[in-house]
Amino acid sequence: MTSAPSQPAAEASGCPFHRAGEPAPNGCPVSSQAAAFDPFDRPYQLDPAEALRWSRDQEPVFWSPRLGYWVVSRYDDIKAIFRDNHTFSPSIALEKITPPSDEALAVLKRYDYGMHRTLVNEDEPAHMARRRELLDAFTPEALEAHAPMVRRLVRERLDAIIDRGRADLVAELFWEVPLTVALHFLGVPEEDMEQLRRFSVAHTLNTWGRPSPAQQVEVAEGVGRFWQYSGEVLRRMQARPNGHGWMHDMIAKNREKPDVVTDSYLHSMMMAIIVAAHETTALATANAFRQLLSRPAVWAELCANPALIPAAAEECLRHSGSVVAWRRIATREVAVGGVTIPEGGRILMVTASANHDPRHFENPDELDIYRDNAVDHLTFGYGSHQCMGKNLGRLEMRIFLEEFTRRLPHLELEEQTFTFLPNTSFRGPEALRVRWDPARNPERRDPAVRNAQRDFPIGAPESRAIVRRVRVTRAAPEAEGILGVTLADPAGGRLPAGSPGAHLDLVLPNGETRKYSLCGPADSGDWRLAVLREPEGRGGSRWVHETVTEGLALEVRGPRNHFRLDEGAERYLLIAGGIGITPIIAMADRLKALGKPYELHYAGRGRDTMAFLGRLERDHGAALRLYPRAEGARLDLATLLAEPREGSLIYACGPERLLDALARQTRHWPEGSLHVEHFSAEGTALDPEREHAFQVALADSDLTLEVPRDRTLLQTLRAAGIDVPSDCEEGLCGSCQVAVLDGEVDHRDKVLTASEREGQDRLMTCCSRARGKRLVLAL
Structure with missing residues (x-):
């Protein structure tokens, strides 16, 4: 939200809302909730996170007159403050919050x-x-x-x-x-x-x-x-x-x-x-x-x-x-x-x-x-x-x-x-x-x-070791070549709901994992997947189709979400190609529940190969547009995206050729309009025969490390004791992004936009490397 033109002083100060009350030091009015906030009151003392739920939802940065502090409640804002200890000095961290008598x-x-x-x-x-x-x-x-x-x-x-x-x-x-x-x-x-x-x-x-x-x-x-x-x-x-x-x-x-x-x-x-x-x-x-x-x-x-x-x-x-x-x-x-x-x-x-x-x-x-x-x-x-x-x-x-x-x-x-x-x-x-x-x-x-003790390695837990056991309660075709799988808690409890765009990592018997989007409904208490059999794939989908039956115990990780739906837009274009409907249908469910305007465009070879048609027509018929190629229907992206739509966001999932076409057809749209999820990580793998070693200087830690040709930057950082979160480690999710202060990056991820790559101010440590001999990172 921005301030109304009638209050230029508040607008210039960055006032994000517009209410009556005692003004903050930047001239912005203070809301009644911010004015009433007191960290010594019982709600904050009992549960600080719950006491600031309203702030996370409505006013993530507010002035507290009672405390004399700006209060910050959201994750990204606080992490950004921690990272910049020059702009945000820690000098008052031990200052008495109540002035001494x-x-x-x-x-x-x-x-x-x-x-x-x-x-x-x-x-x-x-x-x-x-x-x-x-x-x-x-x-x-x-x-x-x-x-x-x-x-x-x-x-x-x-x-x-x-x-x-x-x-x-x-x-x-x-x-x-x-x-x-x-x-x-x-x-x-x-x-x-x-x-x-x-x-x-x-x-x-x-x-x-x-x-x-x-x-x-x-x-x-x-x-x-x-x-x-x-x-x-x-x-x-x-x-x-x-x-x-x-x-x-x-x-x-x-x-x-x-x-x-x-x-x-x-x-x-x-x-x-x-x-x-x-x-x-x-x-x-x-x-x-x-x-x-x-x-x-x-x-x-x-x-x-x-x-x-x-x-x-x-x-x-x-x-x-x-x-x-x-x-x-x-x-x-x-x-x-x-x-x-x-x-x-x-x-x-x-x-x-x-x-x-x-x-x-x-x-x-x-x-x-x-x-x-x-x-x-x-x-x-x-x-x-x-x-x-x-x-x-x-x-x-x-x-x-x-x-x-x-x-x-x-x-x-x-x-x-x-x-x-x-x-x-x-x-x-x-x-x-x-x-x-x-x-x-x-x-x-x-x-x-x-x-009979059990000991654990020193340091942060390895995410790959966190595995949940689930039981298959349904395994039945959703369409030709697509198996629908429902997973439940073996103890009979409710599994955590996944937000739209979330996925699970299914752990295969050989220890490898495959990612499958949660299809919803979000409040069902179980997890529902749809898996396309890919004869030319790496074998994971074939194993699912040939092995997964009702009653089978499986191991999974997650849910995780690197394709998160921004619910703040005015309207939405949802575009799915083939099995890409799996995260998109969950987004459509959520937008319908929110009462947000949306269109759902779904393309496939033929109706017999397109999953969830019955549910889509029942729940999203007014917004649904189908493009079965066998019937001569064609998704014309050039026409659909010819004119940028103010206040609209595009979410898409499908084969790489569809996502590449979307990137081309939305170049004239505002930056950040298009959000996609990739299926493959082609081109991101480390090839020691083609790589060169380089140095990485860590500005915050005053360390200089050598990244050899046969190790990723992420592996090198972890070996030096630097905590960097990661998930897919294939350049698909963006979890391992770090800020670049100097040096030219060889970008290999599927996350950053063209303009973000040109900016040379960030990289994905799991796959990207230095073009030259040295990078400087904000770590």
Whole structure:
């Protein structure tokens, strides 16, 4: 939406809506919902994502008068802010969100409190210079060494309660274990745990909470003691030059490079990391167990299939992560989501809301342990300020889940009211009471269960390992050469709905996968596919036609959607060729439900080879145009697309010749009018005999990597520990796109438009390469 011409000031400022109310700093009126927003109210404290649903739908960037911040709620906007830490400075990330009282400041002064910049709130170039010096302890190889210690701590504390039958998991495991792990990792002596717990709470309230004046003084006392304590511990550690742990590494760096790792920086990091390495993991683990145990069927599925534990932990981090918001300040006037934020504007990025954005995640409000893009969540941040300790937190959460699902699969939540420490940015229940019947403990029947652990690789879960079991409930012809297949949950539950354009990856017996679009209806609770038998194909469709029958168990991944329907257009042209009707019919269903004007043009060899004709004529007859070639009918694209239609979008799927023709016939349409889905990845495969090696410089990470002729750019990035999401890895989906800052790209994908390729500002890492000897990427 744009402002009305009658309000040029608001229009110039980027005002995206037009309502009465107190004006924002850019002159735009503030809506009633934005004016009422208060992150300390009960709705946000209980469920930040739900509290901002209205914002994701209506006002993804708004001014909050009560908070004095611009609030950003959508995934793409927040990710863009994270990526540009020059325009969006992190310097206020640890600023007190509630200004301290004079009495509280006096208390802090008495303790000589002097918290300086840390990795969290430091600007460039100082941030990357320090970060590079401190990364070695966070490599997968280094973190692997901590796994036995984490396992021992979890097992000891579980041993202490396993025969009791009741426990508060927060008090007895989830708080103490991450704290002990954090101290071990830092090299800090294990003492005064309860005091450290109080320190962490005080620090959280001091920075992100809204304490009363009396509470401010009490909190300041806790923060002051925390500062004093951490300084004493640091001095003892400096006196032991041969100690082990991350803080000892920093102390050594302080001696080697005192201008980079300064004395004041050591003290600030000591205090900050005790909180960061401990509290976020403790809260995230409590959130995960609360969500999983509140869904007994999901918990049972995880117990039965522990290979899903890494995926389940990641999905819990997405669905209910412990970090729900971060803050930035604009260093210049800048547009975010169509709204102009003035220089100096403070920004609250609610990552919990972004993690529930349906524009990026299918069925985002559902906890789906089979979700294969959960790793895209923003709970760890993104870009150069992404959490360095993310893989240590993952390691701890996975070990907690593995021990409990193996040793207490019959665990249940007790009835309770969950409470949370009131603040804007960190969230987890203060208690988590559970019960179980000790007589049913598996290790009473088989003592070997106690030690029969399963370990997982350090790092993000591999999407290809996240496989869902389904059962075929129908396999019948939809047309000549086309088999209709309906899939259901073997346990009788409802499968997650797929949005229009979504597809499944069907896993074949040889481990290969084939992609098949979901045909709808979206609310059926099952998944419906239509598979064309292709005699000249790679064998997947032949296997489906010859093997898939009712009752057969299959494995799938997804649903995923790289052909997403933009529901904001005024009208639509839907064009399908042959089996390309599969995603298009789902889009037609959705547009009809929305009441949007659309035309559906469907071409095929003959009616006997065209799937879903009966359903199409019944449900979409008024909008349907059929072009069976056997009857002399022809889809005349030149005539259909001769005149661009204002406010219209085109969605098409079919053979490559149809998509190529569409690209030619829509060159005079506005950029972005045509959206297509390709069937094949011809021309995207790596051919080492034809390739050349090249260098890639990662601007945000200050790394330079060599991409050999026999490896893709994506493979090279992952080998260096750089997280890049991907899906098809054939240049069809766009998941692995990264920004290009310099260099000429050899584009090989089927995603970018001609003008996007000419811009040379992005590439797909799975297939595209450098034309020359070097590329510079924003990674």
